[in-house]
Amino acid sequence: MTVSRPRLLRSGDDIRLDGRLHSVETVSGAAVRLVDVVGVVSEMPLAELLGDPGFELVSSARQVAPLPPSGLLDGIPEPVADHARWWERHIVEILTGLPPEHEPAATAKPEYDPRRCSLRQRELAKVAELAAAGHKVSFPTVKRLRLAYETEGLWGLVDQRTARPSRPTGRVDERIVAATRQAIAEETNRSTGTVARLRRRVEQILAADHGPDAPGLPSQATFYRLVNRLSQGKHTFGSARTRQSLAKQPDGPFGSVTAVRPGEWMQIDSTPIDVRVVLDNGLVDRAELTWIVDLATRTIPAAVLRPTTKAVDAAVLLARALTPEPMRPGWVDALRMSRSVLPHRRLTEVDERLEHAAARPVIVPESIVCDHGKAYISQTFQSACRAMGINFQPTHKGSPWEKGVVERSFDSVGTLFAQYVAGYVGSSVEQRGENAERAAVWSIAELQALLDEWIVATWQNRPHDGLRHPVTPDKALTPNEQYAALVEIAGYVPVPLSADDFIELLSISWNAINKYGIKINHRTYDAKALNPYRRQHSGIERKKGLWEVHYDPYDITRVWVRNHHDGGWITVPWKHLSTTPVPFGELAWQHARTVLAQRGQDAATEAEIAQAAADLLDRAEQGPAADPQTTKRDRRVSGRTRATNTPTAPRPPAPHEEPKHHPDHLVDIDDPEEPTAKIIPLPVFDARKEAETWQF
Incomplete structure (x- = not known):
């Protein structure tokens, strides 16, 4: 042989x-x-x-044959896989002389022994053996399978006709498939419908594209299966909001940024908190939460509760993020920064206020990511970012996933904080309990205090799953621990916000300094410090000589004028500051003007508007039962004013001036725009003399 x-x-x-x-x-x-x-x-x-x-x-x-593709073998019918394994035993015996499951001491049959027989002789022997066993197989078939096994292993012995994957759309005409895809795409921005409506739209598309030659639609069951395949993952017949959000997602994977130091990337957003609060006037309403989250540490440097978020709220939020959180009365001593893992000694050397601050880091933002809400794309917020050297990064429209960290954090505040607060109403009507609004017992100011304490006590000391060190991935760090670790690595030292920095975050108005002072929205502000600059050119040619004035819409008691000549700021009080019972904001001022205009007093004086606004707050504070003339709008204006007129950041004190005394009708006799009128006494009405003038 x-x-x-x-x-x-x-x-x-x-x-x-x-x-x-x-x-x-x-x-x-x-x-x-x-x-x-x-x-x-x-x-x-x-x-x-x-x-x-x-x-x-x-x-x-x-x-040695290649490894079989186990995943592909799982996708073929079991009899086909068994037949391939049956062939494998015979092919291996041809190649090696022994079947795969042979005993260790077994020897090859003489007709399959590679030392005595050539490969062709072994193949011919296998053909004869199979024929004797009742399997009639030709020599070319055995040779073809042997070559396939040497090249592809077990997969080469599989009947490839059964291994071909079926089309997702089956045997449906491609024209019908294209029309169905088009109809599904058109459903993105429409109100959610049924498959029956979609089928009718597919018929219209086919008729418009192919006319008389349009193919007929398959049976209802087949069409339903086709639609189910093509609309998978698109929520075509589910939530319209989810469907529209999914349609805006990119085809590829989401990108990501890596923050390696505190403040490098921060995200800001607003959402209604699932807690109803009681305003000072008794009106019950939901508050709106605006907060900022640091990506590197998941720290919440600041959070603000307001009835509705305004541009100045977003700017004030930056101020709070840069301001140390003071310890409040009633807070336990364990919440102090000096008792936490934060590097308080190093930070206290930078700002002495941190010695008595709570354990909440002060973080200076480098880049802020926000959506296209009016409060964030406003000139006020963008100017605040520019003034502080912050990179302003708005997301693409309709792309909430681009600020997914802050979006997810809102879910956490609902489950970790809001659901335990009296007045919790759930995130939707389906989750709301019976008479849930009656459980509301907190004001916005009180809820703000509770939220601030919860952030310091719970959020900053709760392990976050997104904060894991590569060396110890099994241990999640807290935001305070991550902040302390990154400070050691990045050498980060924040510079807290000063009073002058706070002024930069306020709304801006360009005005002239007249002889009577500065007028903003029919309010007059004046101070002796303005004397050298009255009727003077500011030196800003682009603004035609006007002066830059910053004001707080939530406290109209004073404004700040940038001194373009000598530098610094000039604090200018409102001239009626000493006559109003409480400070109030722009909202109350505008509402009082509207009320007076409706009464026919279109030319109402500044003092009259001030008195009307003060009366509004007094009436609304007593509640609707005390004064039936108080409208729901009055109560909302009062509630928002009282909830927001408390300063939330450091600000320069008002200049010391002697108070101005005004008569009860609040008219300033020194105001050149309001001259004293000539007093004309009214005569006593005489009925008899009046009757003599009658002519019959």
Whole structure:
């Protein structure tokens, strides 16, 4: 019997030479490097090895088939997979002489022994064996399967007709598939409908595109299966809001940024908090929460509760983020920064106020990500960012996932804080309990105090799953721990906000300094410090000589004028400051003007508006039962005014001036615009004299 010699010798083959077993280590050019069983290395020419009569190929690395694609095998019918494994046993026996499941001491059958029979002889023997067993197989078939197994392993023995994946749309006409895709895309911005409406739209598209040659739609069951395949993951027949949000997502994966130091990337947003609060007038309403989150540490440097978020609220939020959180009466001593993991000693050297501050880090934003809400794209907020050197980064419209950290944090405040507060009403009507609004017992100011304490006590000391160190990934850090760790690495030292910085965050108005002072929205502000600059050019040519004035819409008691000549700020009080019972904001002022205009007093004086606003707050404070003339709008204006007129950041004190005394009707007799009128006494009405003038 002729011995089958290999056409090619490869590294890893086991050979027997002169009765001794060797392994082929390398084949380089015309030389072969061999290693015997005891590790002795020898080298000889390849031609000499192959021509040696004692040469025998024991096993070939070539005979090891590729690994089968297990995932693809799982997707084919089980009988087809079993048939492939049946063929594998026979092919392996042809190649090696032994079946895969042979015993360790088993020997090859004579007709399959590679030392005695050539590969062709072994294949012919297999054809004869299968025929004797009742499996009539041709020699070309066995040879084809053997080559396929050597190339692809078990997968090469699978009937490929059963392995072809079916089309997601089945055998439906491609024109119908295209029309259905178009109809599904058109549903994105429409109100949610049914499959029946979609089917009618598909018919219209086919008729418009193909006319009389339009194909007919398949059966209802087939069409429903087609629509289910094509609309998968698009919420075509679900929530319209979810559907529209998914349609705006990019085709590829979401990008991400990595923050390596506090303040590098921060996100700001607003949402109604799921707690109803009681305003000072008794009106119950939901508050709106605006807060800012640091990506590197997940710290919440500041949070503000307002009835509705305004541009100045977003600016004030920046001020609070840069201001140390003071310890409040009633807070436990464990909430002090000096008792926390924060590097308080180093920070106290920068700002002495931190010695008595709470354990909430002061973080200076470098980049702020926000959506296109009016409060954030306003000139006030953008000017505040520019003044503080903050990179303003609005997201793409309709892309809430671009600020996913702050969006997710709002869910956390609902589950970790809001649901435990009296007045909690849930995130939707379906989650709202019976008469939930009656449980509201907190004012906005009181809820703000509770929120501030919760942030310091709970949020900053609660392990966050997104804060994990690469060295210890099994341990989640708290925001305060992450802040302390990053400060050590990045060398970050924040510079807290000063009173002058706070003024930069306020709303801006450009005005002239007249002889009577500065007038903003029919309010007059005046101070002796303005004397050198009255009727003077500011030096700002672009603004035609007007002066830059900053004001707080929530406290109209004073404004600040930038001194373009000598530098610094000039604090200018409202001239009626000493006559109003409480400070009030722009909202109350505008509402009082509207009320007076409706009464026919379009030319109402500044003093009259001030008195009307003060009366409004007094009436609304007593509640609707005390004064039936108080409207719901009055109560809302009063509630917002009292909830927001408390300063939330450091501000320069008002200049010391002697109070001005005014008569009860609040008219300033020194005001050049309001001259004293000539007093004309009214005569006493005489009925008899009046009757004499009657003519009958």
